[in-house]
Amino acid sequence: MSKNALLHIGWTLLRLSSLLVAVSILAFGLVISSPIDPVDAYVGSESGVSQEQRQNVAAYWGLDKPPGERYFIWARNMLAGDMGTSITYRLPVSQVIAERFQTSLALMGTAWVLSGLLGFILGVVAGVYRGSVLDRGIKTFCLILSSTPAFWLGLLLLTLFAVRLEWFPIALAAPIGKLSGEVTLGERIHHLILPSLTLSITGVAAIALHTRQKLIDVMASDYMLFAYARGEKKWPAVRRHGIRNIMLPAITLQFASFSELFGGSVLAEQVFSYPGLGNAATLAGLRGDAPLLLGIALCSAVFVFTGNLLANIIYCLVDPQIREERSHG
Amino acid sequence: MNPAPGQTPLLDVHDLSVTFRMYDKTLRQHNLQVISELSVTVNQGEILAIAGSSGSGKSLLAHAVLGLLPANATVSGRMLYQGQELTPSRQEQLRGKEIALTPQAVTYLDPLLRVGDQVRGGNKTAAVTAQREAFQRYDLQSEIEAMFPFQLSGGMARRVLVSTAVLSGARLIIADEPTPGLGADIAQDMMNTFRELADSGKSVILITHDIELACAIADRVAIFYGGTTVEVAAAKDFTAGEAALRHPYSKALYRALPQNGFRPLAGFQPYAGNLPTGCLFTARCGLKTPECNKKIPLRELRGGSVRCVHAT
Numbered sequence: 067m068s069k070n071a072l073l074h075i076g077w078t079l080l081r082l083s084s085l086l087v088a089v090s091i092l093a094f095g096l097v098i099s100s101p102i103d104p105v106d107a108y109v110g111s112e113s114g115v116s117q118e119q120r121q122n123v124a125a126y127w128g129l130d131k132p133p134g135e136r137y138f139i140w141a142r143n144m145l146a147g148d149m150g151t152s153i154t155y156r157l158p159v160s161q162v163i164a165e166r167f168q169t170s171l172a173l174m175g176t177a178w179v180l181s182g183l184l185g186f187i188l189g190v191v192a193g194v195y196r197g198s199v200l201d202r203g204i205k206t207f208c209l210i211l212s213s214t215p216a217f218w219l220g221l222l223l224l225t226l227f228a229v230r231l232e233w234f235p236i237a238l239a240a241p242i243g244k245l246s247g248e249v250t251l252g253e254r255i256h257h258l259i260l261p262s263l264t265l266s267i268t269g270v271a272a273i274a275l276h277t278r279q280k281l282i283d284v285m286a287s288d289y290m291l292f293a294y295a296r297g298e299k300k301w302p303a304v305r306r307h308g309i310r311n312i313m314l315p316a317i318t319l320q321f322a323s324f325s326e327l328f329g330g331s332v333l334a335e336q337v338f339s340y341p342g343l344g345n346a347a348t349l350a351g352l353r354g355d356a357p358l359l360l361g362i363a364l365c366s367a368v369f370v371f372t373g374n375l376l377a378n379i380i381y382c383l384v385d386p387q388i389r390e391e392r393s394h395g
Numbered sequence: 396m397n398p399a400p401g402q403t404p405l406l407d408v409h410d411l412s413v414t415f416r417m418y419d420k421t422l423r424q425h426n427l428q429v430i431s432e433l434s435v436t437v438n439q440g441e442i443l444a445i446a447g448s449s450g451s452g453k454s455l456l457a458h459a460v461l462g463l464l465p466a467n468a469t470v471s472g473r474m475l476y477q478g479q480e481l482t483p484s485r486q487e488q489l490r491g492k493e494i495a496l497t498p499q500a501v502t503y504l505d506p507l508l509r510v511g512d513q514v515r516g517g518n519k520t521a522a523v524t525a526q527r528e529a530f531q532r533y534d535l536q537s538e539i540e541a542m543f544p545f546q547l548s549g550g551m552a553r554r555v556l557v558s559t560a561v562l563s564g565a566r567l568i569i570a571d572e573p574t575p576g577l578g579a580d581i582a583q584d585m586m587n588t589f590r591e592l593a594d595s596g597k598s599v600i601l602i603t604h605d606i607e608l609a610c611a612i613a614d615r616v617a618i619f620y621g622g623t624t625v626e627v628a629a630a631k632d633f634t635a636g637e638a639a640l641r642h643p644y645s646k647a648l649y650r651a652l653p654q655n656g657f658r659p660l661a662g663f664q665p666y667a668g669n670l671p672t673g674c675l676f677t678a679r680c681g682l683k684t685p686e687c688n689k690k691i692p693l694r695e696l697r698g699g700s701v702r703c704v705h706a707t
């Protein structure tokens with residue numbers, strides 16, 4: 067490996083760690099300044115718990131210490147590999163996140179692939195038939211989508227397909243009352259369809275509109291003109307020169323959309339009571355569960371950072387301009 | 396040198412006008428005529444040079460012949476290829492096979508495709524040998540095949556572009572400004588290539604603003620001004636001197652050449668949106684009379700043609 071690459075990796079890691087520190091401080095600041103009292107949230111406000119018992123609970127979770135100290139205890143444990151224990155679930159944070167993340171991953175992954183493919187196809191069709199009824203239809207559809215909040219769309223789908231038509235289950239990732247070992251793949255998929263559709267639809271608009279614009283630029287380019295001049299027909303030329311040239315920016319955009327994906331999943335999971343990471347984040351926020359919230363914040367930061375990093379790496383690997391300069395220079 | 400009697404020219408462009416539909420700032424639609432009543436013929440085996448300053452509609456003529464004008468362009472007039480009307484479907488058939496374009500710059504190459512692959516045009520096996528031969532002929536090393544367009548120098552890019560036209564086996568090659576940015580030797584080589592192609596029976600339209608270069612290798616030269624042909628003459632007329640030329644603009648161009656006194660012509664070419672009704676050259680012409688404000692047809696004169704009432 068060249069010295070350049072090592073330097074690059076080092077720089078990336080430095081950026082990531084400074085990002086994580088910033089995110090954790092910010093998240094911690096938000097939790098402790100929220101009006102929710104974690105002890106209340108834990109014992110329940112209406113239960114007749116004595117003041118002494120409340121203090122015991124606070125001491126048990128370390129909530130009696132000043133905020134600064136609590137943060138440093140958390141940070142020290144974190145560096146030692148211990149993410150702490152979730153107040154809400156009474157389980158190690160790492161375990162909660164690992165379980166929830168798997169569920170969310172199925173949701174986000176499906177939505178990501180769906181929105182990427184659908185958006186790209188719509189964008190290409192609109193770009194090639196620019197100005198036609200088809201193009202205008204796709205454009206309007208995208209503009210409506212991009213101004214529609216995900217949760218509202220989710221509620222709409224839920225009312226229509228789950229409540230009215232009863233095609234899909236109303237909530238959760240698996241049928242109620244079944245042991246997790248007995249849930250079939252079909253049932254999981256059945257529960258996945260509506261939430262992932264909701265989540266994917268918000269991503270479709272961005273990628274479709276972007277792809278359309280890029281393709282329009284490419285169609286007006288000199289090299290497209292030359293391709294036609296050399297007798298290439300429309301669709302073969304689009305395949306050979308168009309797709310290739312718009313693929314890269316689209317892929318980059320798709321990877322960089324990890325943050326919207328994560329943000330959207332919090333809303334979509336809430337609407338569908340889908341037991342994923344987003345759902346856990348909402349609960350952690352509502353209960354003042356600092357360790358869990360910090361853990362989730364860090365994980366999502368790493369997740370988004372990875373998306374952007376992947377986008378950069380793919381760009382370098384695929385774009386000959388960058389690739390050849392690297393290998394020659 | 397007009398076509399011999401009985402011989403149909405390979406390409407006959409008659410009274411071609413190209414108008415663009417544009418929208419101004421207030422979104423009012425207006426029409427911009429960029430080529431007006433342009434006529435040229437190209438015979439088999441000849442090089443017709445089309446010369447004129449930029450903005451005179453030279454490249455647009457190439458795109459019009461190939462049927463590659465943008466959607467907001469309207470074309471009127473007639474274009475005949477081998478005596479038959481060039482309809483859009485016929486243009487599509489002929490593009491890249493009978494009529495080939497050599498574009499100006501490296502931007503006409505797809506930035507993400509390797510050069511060799513582009514020159515072969517997707518035609519995988521059969522074309523490889525032909526492509527290598529063409530590259531050898533234009534002094535392009537075999538490594539260039541595997542390069543991407545951004546790695547080529549300007550000169551290499553132009554030679555690559557020329558080899559695409561040669562490889563196509565087309566009978567009519569339209570070369571759009573093939574020489575700027577090339578060294579004198581390479582430019583000369585390239586011109587020789589076009590001459591060879593013409594001598595082997597192909598026809599070449601050489602679009603250029605370098606009149607000297609054009610005259611050195613072309614058979615005939617058409618002079619463009621403001622989107623129309625003002626004179627078509629044998630190349631030798633341009634070397635013979637001012638008296639042999641017909642149009643005041645051609646004469647002015649001649650005088651502006653370094654070896655002929657370097658006397659530039661004052662004024663500007665009229666803007667396409669603001670063309671005078673009569674002769675397009677009136678604003679800069681020393682010979683103009685009221686008659687010049689009428690419509691001036693292209694007429695035959697001393698074995699060439701000219702668009703000027705007073706030319707003799």
Ligand code: SF4
Pocket residue numbers: 642643644674675676677680681682683684687691702703704705706
């Ligand atoms: S027609 Fe009149 S204005 Fe035009 S070039 Fe001839 S003399 Fe000059």
